[in-house]
Amino acid sequence: MGLLDIRQRAGYLFLAVVLGQIILISAQVNGRSGVPVLQAVTFGVFAEIQRGTSAVVSSFRRVWGGYVGLRNLRAENDVLKRELSAAQIQAQEQRALADRSRGLEQLLAMRDRSNLSVMAAEIIADSASLEFRTKTIDKGTRDGLRPDMAVLAPAGVVGRIVVPSARAANIQLLIDRNAAAGAIIERSRAQGLVVGGGDEHLRMENVSEAADIVVGDRVLTSGIEGIYPKGFVIGRIETVEKNGPAYKRIVVRTAVDFTSLEEVLVVLTPTPWREAQGGTE
Numbered sequence: 001m002g003l004l005d006i007r008q009r010a011g012y013l014f015l016a017v018v019l020g021q022i023i024l025i026s027a028q029v030n031g032r033s034g035v036p037v038l039q040a041v042t043f044g045v046f047a048e049i050q051r052g053t054s055a056v057v058s059s060f061r062r063v064w065g066g067y068v069g070l071r072n073l074r075a076e077n078d079v080l081k082r083e084l085s086a087a088q089i090q091a092q093e094q095r096a097l098a099d100r101s102r103g104l105e106q107l108l109a110m111r112d113r114s115n116l117s118v119m120a121a122e123i124i125a126d127s128a129s130l131e132f133r134t135k136t137i138d139k140g141t142r143d144g145l146r147p148d149m150a151v152l153a154p155a156g157v158v159g160r161i162v163v164p165s166a167r168a169a170n171i172q173l174l175i176d177r178n179a180a181a182g183a184i185i186e187r188s189r190a191q192g193l194v195v196g197g198g199d200e201h202l203r204m205e206n207v208s209e210a211a212d213i214v215v216g217d218r219v220l221t222s223g224i225e226g227i228y229p230k231g232f233v234i235g236r237i238e239t240v241e242k243n244g245p246a247y248k249r250i251v252v253r254t255a256v257d258f259t260s261l262e263e264v265l266v267v268l269t270p271t272p273w274r275e276a277q278g279g280t281e
Helices: 003-028 037-113 272-276
Strands: 118-126 134-137 150-153 156-164 169-173 180-185 191-196 201-205 218-221 233-243 246-254 263-267
Touching: 134 156, 180 233, 201 233
Parallel strands: 156 233
Antiparallel strands: 118 134, 118 263, 134 169, 150 156, 150 263, 156 169, 180 191, 180 218, 191 201, 201 246, 218 233, 233 246
């Protein structure tokens, strides 16, 4: 052990003795308030520590409370969003039901106005081809449907059944390129044949040169082809072109909007021509 180490130890021991004396004196000496100085100093130190700790804890509590409140707010917001979405879906369902109810009311009104026996059917499929314009309904041979039965809508003529199965049937729309129907002008009683053009227009052919036809005339079924009952609306004359005394081109705009069809009526009552041929078979 060197002399330097002995001196360092002696110095440390001296400092310890001095500090001990100061602490003993502080513990015995009272301040102006009568509280020992050591106790006052110790309380002050610990008070500052407690104050700092309290501030930290309070800040943490505020942050935690804000976080919990934000979580609760987000949860409430999610619940409100789900409730709003559910309400919107219900509103859409109610609108769809109301629209369908209006469509069914129109079909029922049409059925009541006519003396025909009809069956309501719903469109369940549509043809994707522009060359063959067809739709499929949810009624078939089990419901009494047969080929060449006319299909109607409140606005007018839709087409005819071509291929029925047990529970469904395919309808050839009047606008199909291979479809045709006997027609008569409501105002002048001029007759002809309407032929499908693939879109919402028909061509009126086989019209007499002396026939009185003008734009806006309403075109009805004549019943001459033996499929469609007489007097139902086909559409209105949209274009009339003449080449001398003869008609060159007559275009009929269909009364039915084939893009929005949802329900139709199938005519079960046979036309007079079909009755003469032995009924619906």
